[in-house]
Amino acid sequence: MAKVAGWIFAQGGNILHADQHRDAEETVFFQRVEWSQPGEATDVRGVAASFEGMARQELGMNCRATISNEKTRVGMLVSKIPHCLQDLALRFKRGEMRGELNCVVSNHPDLREFCESMRLSFHHVEVKPDGKAEAEERQLEIFKSQKVDLIVLARYMQMLSQRFLTEAGVPVINIHHSFLPAFAGRRPYHQAYARGVKIIGATAHYVTAILDQGPIIAQDVVRISHRHTVEDLIRKGQDLEQAVFARAIRSHLEHRVLIYKNKTVVFD
């Protein structure tokens, strides 16, 4: 901490926020520092690069320095359910998110009309029962050509292969419609209804090759009762899903999320 603060001070930077976390059990130390750095864009990039070098060599830390006003490019995969796409598209449009939503790829044509009304680039890539590999190829092509830095799954109803995740080479965030680890897998609202829980939830997490097992970024819950049918659970859950999904993506875009040991540190 002393060295980091001293280094920034010496470069003429001004620390705006600093947050640390020490995992005593794992003896890992995490730090997030946000500072304003006077100078031209190229100077700032230079400072960022030398900070990364210093942190690695002098402090032995993994380090990533990003420039706040360089926007992250986001690609989206979606199926037919519209609410997460629509809510997110409007948040990007209103300027609430530190990033740009560059393209939407869907295995169904249903959401084309909405995307076009929002002037969002929409790509229909059909996923045939025996054509998943080709479809993923095509999806990757689109995301690569758009140079996306993040892929978000806005209720995308297909499993992604490990190959896709490796090739994509960027983080992938999914919204799952349950309070994980409860009710992983298919039809979580039906599972919740059958079990008779009194609270349902939604979970945004990074995608790994194991279904619904990746590091959790954000979760939220809402109370239900015996009065609520499965349809009520779905409707109430959708409000949760879009709120939790947006919150997780915002944290990611503001570089507040660090991953370790299948868990996250979220510096909110």
Place this chain on the structure above:
Amino acid sequence: MAKVAGWIFAQGGNILHADQHRDAEETVFFQRVEWSQPGEATDVRGVAASFEGMARQELGMNCRATISNEKTRVGMLVSKIPHCLQDLALRFKRGEMRGELNCVVSNHPDLREFCESMRLSFHHVEVKPDGKAEAEERQLEIFKSQKVDLIVLARYMQMLSQRFLTEAGVPVINIHHSFLPAFAGRRPYHQAYARGVKIIGATAHYVTAILDQGPIIAQDVVRISHRHTVEDLIRKGQDLEQAVFARAIRSHLEHRVLIYKNKTVVFD
């Protein structure tokens, strides 16, 4: 509904609260009616008995009529962890619960002092590794002699056998320190910490022979973050546990809980 309301009206009763629930999928109908009935205690018991008869014969309903000012007798099983016992003992003492806490049985002597300071009858029944059956026998003796109508497990760290549950012949309510069905079984806070969830919970449920699988009565949750150690989770969780446990027991004692299909209807 029409017949029930009409019958009560004809007996000179005055409906205070009425609540219904129809499970459309299962085509079951539930009703809870609370009414004031003028007359002597014996008259009131007579009216209750004829109501039960009418409901069964004329309406083909399962029915239980109870008298609000006849207090339910409660027995408790506890181990060493004090907070649920202490919170509940004080709630009974302050008159918040429609019932009486009649006896506390523990497999450890640690909580005797507190119980005695509260003038609560305390029984130490040791559970030896190979003596569970005898211990359960002794526990049942105590509960039977106290004529308890409900047994509550205030962080009791032993599984109860099916035989115990059958012999006891009264409902048993447990508090589990996780948001079920997530983290059933042992050391749920450690499990939650390892999984990196952002919210933890507590669940009060009726005990069945299958561990942590009985009908859920009440649940609640609290937000956590990477800053919290397992010890923090335990401390925050304890506040949840005692609140959820008390809420579930209160609902039960006010006869607001109906069980069906491993779920509950809670008429709050």
Place this chain on the structure above:
Amino acid sequence: MAKVAGWIFAQGGNILHADQHRDAEETVFFQRVEWSQPGEATDVRGVAASFEGMARQELGMNCRATISNEKTRVGMLVSKIPHCLQDLALRFKRGEMRGELNCVVSNHPDLREFCESMRLSFHHVEVKPDGKAEAEERQLEIFKSQKVDLIVLARYMQMLSQRFLTEAGVPVINIHHSFLPAFAGRRPYHQAYARGVKIIGATAHYVTAILDQGPIIAQDVVRISHRHTVEDLIRKGQDLEQAVFARAIRSHLEHRVLIYKNKTVVFD
């Protein structure tokens, strides 16, 4: 209750939901019954009308019987802030609300583009400092010509006169960006920040002539801390506002809200 249930049964109706409330202090009784009634549309309207007559004459109750598949027509007033309008427009479009959003009237032209992209009829009615009466006249003309049954204020930044409310002759629902009665009036997030509260909220209520004093339909809150600036409060609050606003409007459109004594009964 007995008479209402009996009457419906006699007409061949089938009760789906029934809810009652007795305010013991005010000795008022409230009931909401939802039933399916076989027959043609005209028959159903006839049954509804005779139910109203029966309830008034035989039971001495105020009564309103509505037909669930006749959609309520909704008009909206909005200024420049887009999120409540956008969220609501999409909810109507997705068919989540039992009603139709028929027209949007704004004192600014900013939201025309969005409305047109959604094929929502948009009317710009400027409100000049000394021209409020004329503007309200024009707004009323539009709402009357659209035959709206409900007006919603989606962050509309002008006070409505008592004359407007009387002339409109339909309920008006407003979303206020604080947890009323705390921080009524202007700039509630700035007020909340200055007071140092640890939780902020949003409130949907029926509009009366007294600012922010009408019957409350729905409220919700979110935790904040010293880390949050006024801008953070505004951003977090906007998520609350749209959720609470949608919830209140849905309850109203499903005829679940009864008003009495400047309070509401919401049969959820």
Place this chain on the structure above:
Amino acid sequence: MAKVAGWIFAQGGNILHADQHRDAEETVFFQRVEWSQPGEATDVRGVAASFEGMARQELGMNCRATISNEKTRVGMLVSKIPHCLQDLALRFKRGEMRGELNCVVSNHPDLREFCESMRLSFHHVEVKPDGKAEAEERQLEIFKSQKVDLIVLARYMQMLSQRFLTEAGVPVINIHHSFLPAFAGRRPYHQAYARGVKIIGATAHYVTAILDQGPIIAQDVVRISHRHTVEDLIRKGQDLEQAVFARAIRSHLEHRVLIYKNKTVVFD
């Protein structure tokens, strides 16, 4: 930050937690550092004292350095309502709080029995209508003789004079049974019921001479509906009160609360 971290490092200390806050509007900087310092008790006290000196002179900061294993002594004022006293007494007894509850002073004798059963020193100081000044004198005597560092008002139903606050010379924490600033003053649950709010709350705050206007430390809320009577609000509210009160006192005892401009920074 750099200097503080460097100084501790140079003394052989090991930083366990560090938290900062910068109020951009007020241009104030806050920091809380928790470190382990090897050495004897006297050495540690010496290091704490030199840290305070360094912070004041070299950094121009207000500074308070406390030793974690020196327990804060707490005095309590209470009237007749038992739940906050009882909950807190048990938390101290269970060792959950970093401090000691040294004495309870009440204007009524009702809670003597409970305190004695817990071996808590209890003092009855009657407050006669025209004898407030004398009563405060006597209360101060008790707190001074017990050398308390903190006074907590566990539902104490009397206003304290400015003179009392000044003479006491230690912080005073109160629990108010509403979501401040809503429903300050008397009978907040009755006020909340009359206004028809859908959520009620509780607020723990430092006491100043102006009723219910001091810096807020912690707040929490719970949902209510038209079904709840004033008595229900009181019962639900009591659970909130004891939870919020305990949370605020714990934060204070762990030296996590900084006051400025009638607000608090709580480093949780």
